[in-house]
Amino acid sequence: MQLKGYGRLTPERLNATFAALADPTRRAILTRLAEGEASVTELAEPFDMSQPAISKHLKVLEKAGLVTRGQDAQRRPRRLEAKPLAEATEWLERYRKIWEGNFRRLDALLDELKRTHKKSSTTR
Amino acid sequence: MLNSDTMTITTPNDREIEITRVFDAPRTLVFKALTTPELLKTWLLGPPGWTMTVCEIAPKAGSAYRFEWRKDDGTVMGMGGVLREVIQDERMVSTERFDTSWYPGEAVITQSLVEKNGRTTLTMTMRYESREARDMVVQSGATAGMGMGYDRLDELLLSLGAA
Numbered sequence: 235m236q237l238k239g240y241g242r243l244t245p246e247r248l249n250a251t252f253a254a255l256a257d258p259t260r261r262a263i264l265t266r267l268a269e270g271e272a273s274v275t276e277l278a279e280p281f282d283m284s285q286p287a288i289s290k291h292l293k294v295l296e297k298a299g300l301v302t303r304g305q306d307a308q309r310r311p312r313r314l315e316a317k318p319l320a321e322a323t324e325w326l327e328r329y330r331k332i333w334e335g336n337f338r339r340l341d342a343l344l345d346e347l348k349r350t351h352k353k354s355s356t357t358r
Numbered sequence: 359m360l361n362s363d364t365m366t367i368t369t370p371n372d373r374e375i376e377i378t379r380v381f382d383a384p385r386t387l388v389f390k391a392l393t394t395p396e397l398l399k400t401w402l403l404g405p406p407g408w409t410m411t412v413c414e415i416a417p418k419a420g421s422a423y424r425f426e427w428r429k430d431d432g433t434v435m436g437m438g439g440v441l442r443e444v445i446q447d448e449r450m451v452s453t454e455r456f457d458t459s460w461y462p463g464e465a466v467i468t469q470s471l472v473e474k475n476g477r478t479t480l481t482m483t484m485r486y487e488s489r490e491a492r493d494m495v496v497q498s499g500a501t502a503g504m505g506m507g508y509d510r511l512d513e514l515l516l517s518l519g520a521a
Contacts (some may be wrong), residue, residue, distance in 0.1 A: 252369050329375070329496045330367050337365065337379050339401035343391055344383035351387065 251318050254298035259283070260291050264300060267314035271304055277312065372489040375496065377482045385471040385478040389447045392469065393417040403427070412436070419444045423452065439464070447471060454484075461494040463487030 278288040295301040299318045304311035364380035381388050391397045395413040412426035424438040439453035454465045468483045486492040
């Protein structure tokens with residue numbers, strides 16, 4: 235039952251990814267890294283947070299494989315790893331489509347019910 | 359398509375999947391659509407070729423419910439369980455088990471309806487017996503069990519709505 239092309243996808247890895255994504259600061263860090271690599275100092279700038287606090291968030295992101303460290307020994311720039319994100323998105327996307335289909339039909343049904351509801355209450 | 363952006367899916371913990379969706383209708387109508395066999399048969403359907411052949415449900419706590427779908431090649435898929443808790447227009451807790459168990463154990467489904475300004479938010483929480491079971495449900499999504507594509511039926515209901 236593994237997803238095609240994602241042979242190493244495991245529940246553990248997915249859970250780590252989703253846990254990492256659950257925090258708004260970590261999502262903001264990822265958004266920033268999507269524009270290009272950045273050092274811890276640069277990443278801490280827009281947040282009202284200490285560098286150690288940011289480092290803690292980065293550790294969670296690194297553990298989930300969402301962020302890696304660049305070669306520059308001085309800056310130790312962090313960069314975004316796109317693959318785990320894509321995996322997590324695909325994992326939920328298939329499921330989402332199923333329910334979205336269900337709910338779109340339910341929308342149409344509810345519209346119809348509202349119409350008949352109105353009709354019957356006006357004829358009353 | 360109107361409400362596509364109002365849907366969220368999250369995995370609040372290891373064993374659960376939570377879906378929320380806003381419907382442009384009062385909650386009495388949503389509850390009706392979730393608990394009336396003739397109505398369920400029009401939207402809780404399979405992909406092209408699937409029809410809902412059995413739909414037995416009554417919104418009463420302690421009662422059993424049973425759903426079956428049939429594909430035009432003769433394949434039958436069934437599931438059922440017990441409605442543990444029913445609060446009219448508000449909340450329903452049910453158990454769910456498929457005949458051919460494609461995930462281990464039984465799931466507990468909680469559906470709640472909250473209405474605001476004539477719009478209703480449905481929250482469905484599916485709690486599985488293990489993380490593995492939950493992940494199987496999501497990963498097998500489009501192909502097994504309730505994981506069926508629904509595109510053509512979407513059109514059907516749209517045409518019903520237009521009629």
